[in-house]
Amino acid sequence: MDTAKYVALFxxxxxxNLAAINQALLALEKRPDATESxxxxxxxxxxxxxxxGVMGPGYAGVAELAHELESLLSLVRDGTRIANxxxxxxxxxxxxxxxxxIEQAIAGQDAASKDTVxxxxxxxxxxxxxxxxxxxxxxxxxxxxxxxGNGYHITVKLSPDAALPGVRGIMVLQRAASLGTVHASRPxxxxxxxxxxxxxxxxxxxxxxxTRAVEEAIRDVGDVRDVQVARPMASSADDVRARxxxxxxxxxxxxxxxxxxxxxIDLRRLDALVNLVGxxxxxxxxxxxxxxxxxxxxxxxxxxxxxxxIGELQDAVMASRLVPVWQIFDxxxxxxxxxxxxxxxxxEFLVEGREIEVDRSLLDQLGDPLIxxxxxxxxxxxxxxxxxxxxxxxxxxxxxxxxxxxxxxIMLTVTDDGRGVxxxxxxxxxxxxxxxxxxxAELSDEQVLxxxxxPGFSTAAQVSDYSGRGVGMDAVLSRxxxxxxxMELETAxxxxxxxxxxxxxxxxxxxxxxxxxxxxxxxxxxxHVQETLHLTPxxxxxxxxxxxxxxxxxxxxxxxxRDVVQLPVRDAEGSQVVVIExxxxxxxxxxxxxxxxxxxxxxxxxxxxxxxxxxxxATILSDGSPALILEATSLL
Amino acid sequence: xxxxxLICDDAIFMRTMLADILQxxxxxxxxxxETGAQxxxxxxxxxxxxxxxxxxxxxxxxxxxxxxxxxLDPAARILMCSAMGQQALVIEAIQxxxxxxVVKPFQPxxxxxxxxxxxx
Numbered sequence: 151m152d153t154a155k156y157v158a159l160f161x162x163x164x165x166x167n168l169a170a171i172n173q174a175l176l177a178l179e180k181r182p183d184a185t186e187s188x189x190x191x192x193x194x195x196x197x198x199x200x201x202x203g204v205m206g207p208g209y210a211g212v213a214e215l216a217h218e219l220e221s222l223l224s225l226v227r228d229g230t231r232i233a234n235x236x237x238x239x240x241x242x243x244x245x246x247x248x249x250x251x252i253e254q255a256i257a258g259q260d261a262a263s264k265d266t267v268x269x270x271x272x273x274x275x276x277x278x279x280x281x282x283x284x285x286x287x288x289x290x291x292x293x294x295x296x297x298x299g300n301g302y303h304i305t306v307k308l309s310p311d312a313a314l315p316g317v318r319g320i321m322v323l324q325r326a327a328s329l330g331t332v333h334a335s336r337p338x339x340x341x342x343x344x345x346x347x348x349x350x351x352x353x354x355x356x357x358x359x360x361t362r363a364v365e366e367a368i369r370d371v372g373d374v375r376d377v378q379v380a381r382p383m384a385s386s387a388d389d390v391r392a393r394x395x396x397x398x399x400x401x402x403x404x405x406x407x408x409x410x411x412x413x414x415i416d417l418r419r420l421d422a423l424v425n426l427v428g429x430x431x432x433x434x435x436x437x438x439x440x441x442x443x444x445x446x447x448x449x450x451x452x453x454x455x456x457x458x459x460i461g462e463l464q465d466a467v468m469a470s471r472l473v474p475v476w477q478i479f480d481x482x483x484x485x486x487x488x489x490x491x492x493x494x495x496x497x498e499f500l501v502e503g504r505e506i507e508v509d510r511s512l513l514d515q516l517g518d519p520l521i522x523x524x525x526x527x528x529x530x531x532x533x534x535x536x537x538x539x540x541x542x543x544x545x546x547x548x549x550x551x552x553x554x555x556x557x558x559x560i561m562l563t564v565t566d567d568g569r570g571v572x573x574x575x576x577x578x579x580x581x582x583x584x585x586x587x588x589x590x591a592e593l594s595d596e597q598v599l600x601x602x603x604x605p606g607f608s609t610a611a612q613v614s615d616y617s618g619r620g621v622g623m624d625a626v627l628s629r630x631x632x633x634x635x636x637m638e639l640e641t642a643x644x645x646x647x648x649x650x651x652x653x654x655x656x657x658x659x660x661x662x663x664x665x666x667x668x669x670x671x672x673x674x675x676x677x678h679v680q681e682t683l684h685l686t687p688x689x690x691x692x693x694x695x696x697x698x699x700x701x702x703x704x705x706x707x708x709x710x711x712r713d714v715v716q717l718p719v720r721d722a723e724g725s726q727v728v729v730i731e732x733x734x735x736x737x738x739x740x741x742x743x744x745x746x747x748x749x750x751x752x753x754x755x756x757x758x759x760x761x762x763x764x765x766x767x768a769t770i771l772s773d774g775s776p777a778l779i780l781e782a783t784s785l786l
Numbered sequence: 787x788x789x790x791x792l793i794c795d796d797a798i799f800m801r802t803m804l805a806d807i808l809q810x811x812x813x814x815x816x817x818x819x820e821t822g823a824q825x826x827x828x829x830x831x832x833x834x835x836x837x838x839x840x841x842x843x844x845x846x847x848x849x850x851x852x853x854x855x856x857x858l859d860p861a862a863r864i865l866m867c868s869a870m871g872q873q874a875l876v877i878e879a880i881q882x883x884x885x886x887x888v889v890k891p892f893q894p895x896x897x898x899x900x901x902x903x904x905x906x
Contacts, residue, residue, distance in 0.1 A: 313887075313888070313889035313896075314868070314873050314876055314887070314889060316873055316877075317873055317876045317877055317880065317887060320877055320880065321880060321886075324880070324881075343873075343874065343877055345873060370903065370906070371903075372886060372899070372900065372903045
């Protein structure tokens with residue numbers, strides 16, 4: 151083949167590749183662990199090698215240099231060689247030589263080209279071979295094992311529901327070790343001893359036992375779904391070496407990952423993803439609605455399929471945001487200890503359910519409220535040791551924070567075994583704050599909570615440094631409500647207090663009922679919507695000057711959303727009622743019009759003082775218009 | 787003859803529950819212990835076919851009890867009963883000679899599966 155006519159092309163393209171090589175080398179020098187630089191180098195050198203090979207004998211020096219350079223890069227790439235200063239310097243020298251040799255080859259100076267590469271070639275070979283003997287010894291050992299016929303590569307799959315998979319993995323290794331020598335495993339023992347949550351363990355075992363015996367022994371460990379025992383095949387020393395090399399890289403990669411088989415992702419990217427999925431869910435709603443109107447069966451199928459996929463995508467993206475609660479719980483023991491010490495209390499703090507997973511953004515917003523509740527419990531719940539002893543209780547108080555999953559909700563409970571809430575005291579303070587007397591006759595747990603969660607209550611009542619930092623129960627409650635959750639209090643005098651927060655497991659996308667008042671659209675999360683009905687004169691009755699809704703012999707308070715959001719009054723004709731329910735409380739909310747049901751992407755914002763406290767967030771609807779999200783609890 | 791079991795747990799509730807599960811499955815609960823020290827003493831006296839061992843107990847914990855019992859009888863069959871979040875302790879117990887573990891809250895089927903493995 152006459153390659154002369156390709157010389158110009160070769161020249162321009164090899165210069166591009168040389169430029170790329172130099173750029174990648176500079177990047178590698180700055181960041182020796184930058185795998186993308188190594189990959190880029192490898193690619194460019196590999197291209198040069200291929201090109202110069204085609205160009206013919208005049209380019210032999212270039213091809214040879216490129217080949218050795220590529221070998222070194224592959225060692226760096228799989229981690230056998232570290233890209234330290236020496237290596238980078240050698241790579242630079244090789245790149246320079248490559249450039250010069252290429253120019254010489256293009257100019258037809260074959261001999262000069264070979265001379266140029268010779269010294270660098272020698273250095274490269276020395277380096278590459280330096281790495282080789284280590285591998286050859288290992289390969290020889292592996293080959294020897296091979297000959298005796300007792301090396302196994304074992305893959306163990308644990309049952310997906312195995313409890314403490316890491317412990318099970320260690321039992322697998324232990325069992326294997328009882329049969330012979332375990333040479334390597336991934337994950338290794340240290341990783342398994344950490345909080346390993348995987349389901350596949352691979353290991354290399356040298357043993358005289360036969361395949362069946364090995365398989366049976368490992369199966370006996372329990373919670374094992376599948377065992378594969380393979381004898382590594384190796385036809386030549388080259389293969390052994392190649393595998394050895396990739397195995398080593400494999401193990402190094404694994405040991406880097408060992409601690410946590412995770413990828414770090416910037417939370418903002420995850421949020422962006424969630425937002426996009428949210429928009430997609432909204433678009434799905436619109437699409438489904440349109441295809442329903444068009445009534446075309448093939449279109450319906452296609453839309454249905456896409457809708458299912460979007461649903462799965464939504465689930466997967468939401469799952470990627472889940473993190474175990476210990477990520478914030480683990481700083482609480484210190485908080486409790488400090489509070490107990492400052493207040494002269496003895497407190498034993500227990501955490502339950504620290505592995506429960508919740509949405510990352512939810513978790514972030516729960517830290518402060520939980521700290522408040524814990525401090526509150528140490529300060530006002532748990533008594534001083536002497537007081538406890540006098541009451542016949544252990545001197546050390548007990549404070550338990552527990553997390554549990556209940557279908558789509560997360561329950562967080564703070565329980566203390568302290569004195570309980572003093573109802574008489576609450577009553578006095580509530581009167582002092584001028585709360586309506588009617589509500590105060592006999593306080594149920596729920597009413598106690600409502601009283602202590604009044605804005606201004608805690609600052610008026612608290613005296614200590616610890617829980618009276620301006621963040622009262624009202625702040626906790628409003629945060630919890632803002633997250634779409636609710637709070638329950640249980641208290642018994644002398645026995646303790648328990649506060650239970652119930653929160654939705656995910657925040658970002660919720661199904662909601664869209665309603666209209668005047669020209670504004672309001673969304674009510676469906677979790678709190680019980681039913682809807684027409685507002686006809688016969689369902690409204692005036693009781694003590696206030697309108698109530700008569701619903702199947704029950705009287706419910708009637709709230710006009712128009713008043714709540716302070717829009718000008720208008721005739722109530724044609725209005726609708728949405729019956730909302732939170733815990734066991736219900737109310738009828740009067741709106742002008744019901745628009746329909748839709749999944750909305752919640753964008754929360756902190757309630758500004760003075761703003762309508764019933765609004766917790768906003769959303770963009772599928773037609774692009776904004777809507778405010780109503781917080782059901784505050785409407786009751 | 788049904789196989790004999792010694793149940794070691796400091797909570798009566800857990801002992802009762804385990805005893806129910808085991809008796810229903812035809813095991814003979816020959817003794818109970820509420821501390822590690824008691825567990826060792828009762829093992830010496832009863833030589834049961836199986837021991838269920840809580841990890842955290844007063845007066846010698848379950849792991850030390852496993853060590854002592856295995857010293858007495860290297861073939862002892864001990865099943866650890868662990869609460870969530872005790873992974874490191876479970877590993878220690880297994881390394882000390884326990885044969886298997888179950889995690890609270892107990893599911894009877896899982897407990898019996900584990901027992902079968904330990905006894906096989």
